[in-house]
Amino acid sequence: MTSDTMSIERYLAEGGKLSAPENTPPRYRAELMKLMASFVDSSLAGAAGFADVINAGPGIKERIAAAKIVLEKIDNADKVLRVMADFGTDTARYANAHPWAARLPRDSDIGAKRTDQDMRLAVFNYPLQGWGDAVVMNLLMGLAVGVQLEELCRVSYQPLGDAFREIAPIERHHVDLAIEGMERLTDSADRAELQASLSYWRPRVAASFGQEQSDKFARLQSLGLRHQDNASLRQIWQTRTDETLAALGLTA
Template sequence: MTETMDISDYLAQGGRLTNPANVPSRYRAELMKIMATFVDSELAGAAGFADVINAGPGIKERIAAARIVLEKTDNADKVLKIMGEFGANTDRYVDHHPWTDRLPRDTAPGASRNAHDMRLSVLNYPLAGWTDAVVMNLLMGLAVGVQLSEFLSSSYQPFAEAIREAAPREKRHTELAAEGVERLIRQGKTNAVKQSVAYWWPRVSESFGTGVSPRSDALKAMGLRSKSNAELHDAWTGLASAALEKLGLERPATLA
């Protein structure tokens, strides 16, 4: 049996890798895609939120938004350093894409701007003011929590450790968003909140991709994934529906 098969068996049995020297080429390619999606999404998310910091209605709101920008950027930096160990040009990476670029707001859900930009598709859409940003951060924050849960036990140990640091931060961002939405509702902005929910729900939903992926079984065998896109999407749908219900809201009727 070849060394590659030995490693494949090791991974299939729940083994962990700790440095690039032990990583087979196919594993490396898939791991780099996953890490690039995380880094690009964090940088694009931070860039979008940076543009609305001064739209915050008060000091506390602006501090919360600034914290989100800082921590998302730091999360990206931690994983980007791991990518650098695989040969990624980290000095060039951050300037490689215009992270603030967005599609026209009326673009259909699921669209992408650039095949070389690995951000989740939802981050290709612009934020329309403070209320819109807070609602998006709530719905997407819940999605991020579900998606990161996949990587907490990643077979590439350094990546799993980076995600363990990032996950509590992202959870707090979602909690801040829930508090923000609750505050907006108390201020009589329920209709604006509902409009944003209707806009962002299908776009966040699309960020999970298709229900069946031809890569799914291979990623599971490598220890890089454990659930299908459909399973992750269902988990998000349940969490997001419950979060909206707690706030006295409903998921968009057309998607019920």
């Protein structure tokens, strides 16, 4: 490792920001590209899965909300993909690079593992079963995305941090739409079915935060790409989830 690289790492560890691809050392660039690909792939896979249940919405308002979420998740992916383009990513081919709607059998349990197809979080490999199940998943994952974006907005690559700060309020609105959808469901749907969906999705969303102890975290922290560890982020999500479900009259 050169003295120049050491100087950059110290700069990043102390909260410094990088603003252009040519300023990024190779190891930093590799980790940054993985981070961006994970977000883009998860957003495209999540949108593809939710698109399949738009017409399952019980009314026009619900279908409009679902279509809006799909559109905005694809647009959020595009915001980050434009940052990846500065590093040479072929954005024209990316949209068709993987089968975003592909899903594993419902009874699969892959923990936090990713498939060989793309960099989506493991939770986006599971299929949705109807409208109520989709709303439950969107609520739990929306709360998780909110926590993760609070972390990602602090990322040391300035253009990416700017993109995430544009995305964060959009994703917060998706949570509001999910809560509104859940309120309608708790008034009309079978609560046992909602509880079954919560039991199914909660551990899978929790797994999206990664392993409790990760050797990778220290390396990413030194590069300014991470600040809070997986366990801390998961705990924030669990607390917010419990509070949200309690307000809806549902148990965790």
